Amino acid sequence: MEFLYNLFNYGLLAYAVIMLGSYIFLGTLAIAEANNYLKKSKLTDYTLLASSPYAPSVSILAPAYNEGANIIENVRSLLNIYYNHLELIVINDGSKDDSMAKLIEAYQLEPVQVAYNPKLKTKNVKAVYKSTNPVFHKLVVIDKDNGGKADALNTGINLASHQYLVCIDVDCILEQDALLKLLKPFMDESEKKVIATGGVVRIANSCLFENGKLVEVNLPKQLLPRVQPLEYIRAFLLGRMAWSRLNGLLLISGAFGAFDRKIAIEAGGYDQSTVGEDMELVVRMRRYMAERKLPYKVTFIPDPLCWTEAPATYKILARQRNRWMRGTIETLKMHRKLFFNPKYGLLGILSYPYWFFFEFLAPVIEFTGLVIFVILAISGLINWPYFLALTAFIFIFGWLFSIFAILMEVATFNQYKKKGEVGKLIITALIEPFIFHPFIVWSSIRGIVDFLRKRNSWGEMTRQGFGAPAAKTQAKE
Amino acid sequence: MFLFHFTIAVLQAEVFISPGFLYVAIAVTTGLIFLLVVSLLVLLLVKNSRSLKQKELQHQFKDWLVGIILEETDVDHLEFEVPHDIRKLLKNSFARQVLLQELKGLKQSLSGQPSENLEKLYRQLNLQTISCGSLQRRLWHLKSKGIQELAAMNQQGVTQDLFLLTNHKHPNVRMEAQIAMVVLKQYEGLQLFENLVYPLTEWHQIKLLQLLAHQPIPSEAAIVRWLHSSNYSVVQFALKLIGEQHALYFQEEVIACLYHTDETVRRQAIICLGYIPSARASASLKRLFACEPHKDLQLVILNELIRSGAIDDLLFLQTLQENTDIDIKLAADRATYYLLNHAVA
Numbered sequence: 159m160e161f162l163y164n165l166f167n168y169g170l171l172a173y174a175v176i177m178l179g180s181y182i183f184l185g186t187l188a189i190a191e192a193n194n195y196l197k198k199s200k201l202t203d204y205t206l207l208a209s210s211p212y213a214p215s216v217s218i219l220a221p222a223y224n225e226g227a228n229i230i231e232n233v234r235s236l237l238n239i240y241y242n243h244l245e246l247i248v249i250n251d252g253s254k255d256d257s258m259a260k261l262i263e264a265y266q267l268e269p270v271q272v273a274y275n276p277k278l279k280t281k282n283v284k285a286v287y288k289s290t291n292p293v294f295h296k297l298v299v300i301d302k303d304n305g306g307k308a309d310a311l312n313t314g315i316n317l318a319s320h321q322y323l324v325c326i327d328v329d330c331i332l333e334q335d336a337l338l339k340l341l342k343p344f345m346d347e348s349e350k351k352v353i354a355t356g357g358v359v360r361i362a363n364s365c366l367f368e369n370g371k372l373v374e375v376n377l378p379k380q381l382l383p384r385v386q387p388l389e390y391i392r393a394f395l396l397g398r399m400a401w402s403r404l405n406g407l408l409l410i411s412g413a414f415g416a417f418d419r420k421i422a423i424e425a426g427g428y429d430q431s432t433v434g435e436d437m438e439l440v441v442r443m444r445r446y447m448a449e450r451k452l453p454y455k456v457t458f459i460p461d462p463l464c465w466t467e468a469p470a471t472y473k474i475l476a477r478q479r480n481r482w483m484r485g486t487i488e489t490l491k492m493h494r495k496l497f498f499n500p501k502y503g504l505l506g507i508l509s510y511p512y513w514f515f516f517e518f519l520a521p522v523i524e525f526t527g528l529v530i531f532v533i534l535a536i537s538g539l540i541n542w543p544y545f546l547a548l549t550a551f552i553f554i555f556g557w558l559f560s561i562f563a564i565l566m567e568v569a570t571f572n573q574y575k576k577k578g579e580v581g582k583l584i585i586t587a588l589i590e591p592f593i594f595h596p597f598i599v600w601s602s603i604r605g606i607v608d609f610l611r612k613r614n615s616w617g618e619m620t621r622q623g624f625g626a627p628a629a630k631t632q633a634k635e
Numbered sequence: 636m637f638l639f640h641f642t643i644a645v646l647q648a649e650v651f652i653s654p655g656f657l658y659v660a661i662a663v664t665t666g667l668i669f670l671l672v673v674s675l676l677v678l679l680l681v682k683n684s685r686s687l688k689q690k691e692l693q694h695q696f697k698d699w700l701v702g703i704i705l706e707e708t709d710v711d712h713l714e715f716e717v718p719h720d721i722r723k724l725l726k727n728s729f730a731r732q733v734l735l736q737e738l739k740g741l742k743q744s745l746s747g748q749p750s751e752n753l754e755k756l757y758r759q760l761n762l763q764t765i766s767c768g769s770l771q772r773r774l775w776h777l778k779s780k781g782i783q784e785l786a787a788m789n790q791q792g793v794t795q796d797l798f799l800l801t802n803h804k805h806p807n808v809r810m811e812a813q814i815a816m817v818v819l820k821q822y823e824g825l826q827l828f829e830n831l832v833y834p835l836t837e838w839h840q841i842k843l844l845q846l847l848a849h850q851p852i853p854s855e856a857a858i859v860r861w862l863h864s865s866n867y868s869v870v871q872f873a874l875k876l877i878g879e880q881h882a883l884y885f886q887e888e889v890i891a892c893l894y895h896t897d898e899t900v901r902r903q904a905i906i907c908l909g910y911i912p913s914a915r916a917s918a919s920l921k922r923l924f925a926c927e928p929h930k931d932l933q934l935v936i937l938n939e940l941i942r943s944g945a946i947d948d949l950l951f952l953q954t955l956q957e958n959t960d961i962d963i964k965l966a967a968d969r970a971t972y973y974l975l976n977h978a979v980a
Contacts, residue, residue: 211879547658
């Protein structure tokens, strides 16, 4: 009995030590990778890609569901992207509002007959539209029955005719040179095939946009959206940069990522049975390459190129994090064959186990620990000096890690330049464990419960829009 | 089992889990936080200060540089006038770096006399010592920076040093050195292809093609050698160059590349024939179609027949209507449509 008690006790301690150690390890790698990237980037003339006839061709896929409030401006913003060999495919996923009518009117669309071979199964396509105005010759709009984001993206993949796919959320704002930077990694490798590249998603709340372009970066004014840039900086600048360096990146954000079209199709396209379709596709593409023993890379670029709105209320945040956890579990379950499987190299030995233990299990262990603590506290079995010392250490370590992330942000892209913004971020990092993190843990636990109950909805995501009145959207149930 | 017992023994050592250890850990972590916050503040101050200083210097250099750019000079021209306040500024190394970056930036968007004036100014102010100094540094990004500056400023005297770097172990350094050789010597700079050990990336090839865009191919022999290179990326580049320049006289060599062992080379050869269309080209593509095992390349062939094909090819395309593969049928349909509407017999 004592042995089991000690095993549990020390097992948890070992888990925590490994977790903290991995954060330090990843943080160190991230510094090296970001440093390398910035030096390379300073020496690069990205405009070369904009004008060269040998630049790769790109299809931007932007699924839209009930985006009537902002769709015209969002599409205009995407059409203004600085790139030559580009087609923009907007997929109207059975919207119930006037998205389609607005698009037809604003962009002078008319239905066209397009012959293509739909390699991926999707819901019915009602019509394909192109503009009669040559100014909008890059725009293609697909009108289809509702099938969810994955289904919409697959429809876009079927129709896309270019070499690379860039999958984005239609309400994201991209920087003008986003594609130039996102596509360069595909052209930089001679020994391995780059199959996907992820980009950083930044928080747009309180930022100023004019005509679909970012004109001023501001730290979000509200507290809840303000914690999220911190979280995103940690996740993107530290986490994903490090994993990219190791070539072990499992996740490219669904809001902004580029994929090799051929490999994406051969891997089977987006899976419609999961709400974490972005992560699942990357894992499946990696498996596809690993199983055929083809050398490949999944890269990540840290430039702030994509801006999106973060949830501003706990209700919407809870839905988002619930969905993220369900997506993580679904992906881990679908690809459980990778778990410590040396056949898949780093993917199986490190990436998958890391996600399993420290992304999936972490909220479970944390929540269980909290429950046990409450029971022990009530039973008078807590060694309070020890408990307080340990809690203080964990709390301070967490704050240290966040400040390190802020330092990385200032040292690299330094988006928050206004007086006091960095200070506000540091203070936000201090209070995050009290006002944000427990809520995220709880949302993740709810996500696990919903997964076990076989709930597979996206939930309602209310968006404010970039300066527009709030518009409610509802995706596939 | 041994590892398990060892771990338990280590973890049971009270020194690692005593409150005292935690207090030390808290103190160390707090100290690190303090250090990081101080570093943050210092970094912010330094960045803001540098940024302001850079803007100020750029503003101060602006009018003077505009004057230099617009100045009409002749062969006997010796030196540009450097105002006293600018001379004083340039005693500072940061100011010289800023000026160097300004000159490099301006040079890239200018040509003719203004561009030559900037080169003269660069030499007059001895800024090449900074660039050459960077070239000698161990750090790859400083080397690359130096290479870019020397190439931008047309420093012909350093081509030997640059040539030695064209097979450098760091990919960025060798790429910049190779590009610099082409900037300085155009096609002559590509003699490095004879001994190129590492492959050229797509990005690198695009950059070289951009530099050679307005330079006609001077030597057929060199191109033929490249087409037979054991470095497949050199073959690929040569094919792109031939296509870019619409150099029809290389058609036979390009057709020979249709049967290269490397798929990427075959693909590029197919695309190249689209840029040097002829009856012979389309006949070769049709022959290749029959024996090409990769469906992707068959689709590329059908795509290129749109450019290189003629009305005579319609019969071939019509036979593909019976193909069981939908992608092949669709591609054949597309090619048929274009040839019917646009082809010249």
